[in-house]
Amino acid sequence: MTKTITIDGKTIPFEEGQTIMEAAAAAGVYIPHLCHHPEYAPHGSCKLCSVTVNGRSCTACTFPALEGQEILNDTKELNDSRRRITQMLFVEGNHLCPGCEKSGNCQLQAVGYYLNMLDNHFLHFFQPRELDASHPDVLVDRNRCIFCTLCVRASHRDGKDVFAISGRGINKRLIFNSESGLLKDTDLDVNDQAAHICPTGAILIKRTGFTVPIGERLFDDKTIAETSLDYERGDHDG
Amino acid sequence: MTDKVKVATVSLAGCFGCHMSLLDIDERIVQLAGRVEFIRSPLTDIKRCTDCDIGLIEGGVCNSENVHTLREFRKHCRILVAVGACAINGGLPNYRNYVPLEECLGESYLDGIGVENPHIPNDPELPLLLDKVYPVHEVVKIDYFLPGCPPAADVFWKFLTDSLEGRDPSLPYELIHYD
Ligand code: SF4
Ligand code: SF4
Ligand code: FES
Numbered sequence: 001m002t003k004t005i006t007i008d009g010k011t012i013p014f015e016e017g018q019t020i021m022e023a024a025a026a027a028g029v030y031i032p033h034l035c036h037h038p039e040y041a042p043h044g045s046c047k048l049c050s051v052t053v054n055g056r057s058c059t060a061c062t063f064p065a066l067e068g069q070e071i072l073n074d075t076k077e078l079n080d081s082r083r084r085i086t087q088m089l090f091v092e093g094n095h096l097c098p099g100c101e102k103s104g105n106c107q108l109q110a111v112g113y114y115l116n117m118l119d120n121h122f123l124h125f126f127q128p129r130e131l132d133a134s135h136p137d138v139l140v141d142r143n144r145c146i147f148c149t150l151c152v153r154a155s156h157r158d159g160k161d162v163f164a165i166s167g168r169g170i171n172k173r174l175i176f177n178s179e180s181g182l183l184k185d186t187d188l189d190v191n192d193q194a195a196h197i198c199p200t201g202a203i204l205i206k207r208t209g210f211t212v213p214i215g216e217r218l219f220d221d222k223t224i225a226e227t228s229l230d231y232e233r234g235d236h237d238g
Numbered sequence: 239m240t241d242k243v244k245v246a247t248v249s250l251a252g253c254f255g256c257h258m259s260l261l262d263i264d265e266r267i268v269q270l271a272g273r274v275e276f277i278r279s280p281l282t283d284i285k286r287c288t289d290c291d292i293g294l295i296e297g298g299v300c301n302s303e304n305v306h307t308l309r310e311f312r313k314h315c316r317i318l319v320a321v322g323a324c325a326i327n328g329g330l331p332n333y334r335n336y337v338p339l340e341e342c343l344g345e346s347y348l349d350g351i352g353v354e355n356p357h358i359p360n361d362p363e364l365p366l367l368l369d370k371v372y373p374v375h376e377v378v379k380i381d382y383f384l385p386g387c388p389p390a391a392d393v394f395w396k397f398l399t400d401s402l403e404g405r406d407p408s409l410p411y412e413l414i415h416y417d
Contacts, residue, residue, distance in 0.1 A: 113415075114411075119385070
């Protein structure tokens with residue numbers, strides 16, 4: 001007999017060893033997420049995928065699916081807290097979308113759209129963060145980093161360990177593995193998966209920014225719920 | 239006296255792009271004019287804000303005069319709306335938030351290329367610059383936000399028609415953009 005869970009009352013089959021996120025994705029149920037990527041081990045840091053499992057709050061990307069779980073996902077309460085979390089990410093970084101190449105193809109923005117986020121609610125940190133444009137093909141703007149560690153995980157898989165997160169709290173920052181600390185002195189190649197995985201505009205491929213005009217980009221007419229799996233499997237550089 | 243809904247608009251640290259976008263509702267403005275009276279607004283020549291129903295604020299808060307105008311709007315407007323990226327998060331003027339004010343002034347008035355007679359303007363008539371450009375919700379309570387740079391004409395239209403017809407204003411997915 002297939003094992004099942006229910007998400008918002010809908011019965012969903014799962015295989016032993018799958019997380020709730022994986023079972024949901026396989027059944028076409030979207031659970032908002034930012035630090036999760038189907039190809040990489042879960043990190044559980046953004047908390048956006050928080051769902052209620054048998055009355056308790058859990059992150060769907062890390063929590064195993066178990067027989068008989070009753071899960072709440074698309075509820076007003078959960079989406080309200082997800083909106084607050086997303087607003088926190090916006091005020092902690094410096095997200096000036098009108099000047100960002102990734103706008104329209106950005107997962108953070110798309111989650112904001114999906115959650116009907118109209119403003120940033122909190123006080124802005126306005127913390128200055130350094131940009132590194134030293135690499136010939138790749139630009140890193142730390143102002144837009146949300147510390148999802150996807151580049152860290154991808155670069156580890158690329159066998160290069162170019163990226164790491166250093167420090168804590170407000171002093172946490174994305175660093176590069178080179179003596180000078182500059183991106184140009186790392187092993188990063190423009191074809192590395194790590195250069196393409198960033199869900200925001202923090203890692204950009206140079207000279208590709210406006211190949212698709214603003215207004216015709218992925219999330220300009222499709223919601224992230226409709227495209228999340230394609231987005232994560234495809235090359236989404238903006 | 240009139241029973242028209244009173245609307246006021248103002249541009250703080252903004253570029254008037256949001257106002258232009260409002261005008262992009264094109265001929266629908268005639269329909270709007272039947273139901274709405276514009277009081278203080280760049281579209282009129284009224285300098286002070288009196289009591290009104292809806293206040294639309296474009297632009298962030300970059301100087302002492304902006305603070306004053308914004309507070310005056312809050313006092314007089316039943317519903318205060320932050321319009322566009324600059325009002326919501328400082329927008330492009332916010333790029334100066336990462337440079338100390340002294341350096342900003344120095345670059346503009348003392349050391350910049352082509353500056354003649356270098357001095358920092360200090361006429362008492364000039365409003366004092368704030369250390370940073372602030373979003374409007376960090377200064378006064380805001381009731382509704384219209385994101386975008388600028389928000390599309392349809393965003394204004396949807397918000398205004400919802401409000402005029404007594405519905406809770408809401409934006410459908412395709413009208414929510416941060417760029
Ligand atoms: S990364 Fe996304 S949210 Fe941040 S500025 Fe760019 S488009 Fe906006
Ligand atoms: S640079 Fe991008 S991928 Fe890397 S941690 Fe920051 S947001 Fe995540
Ligand atoms: S996606 Fe689960 S915590 Fe980030």
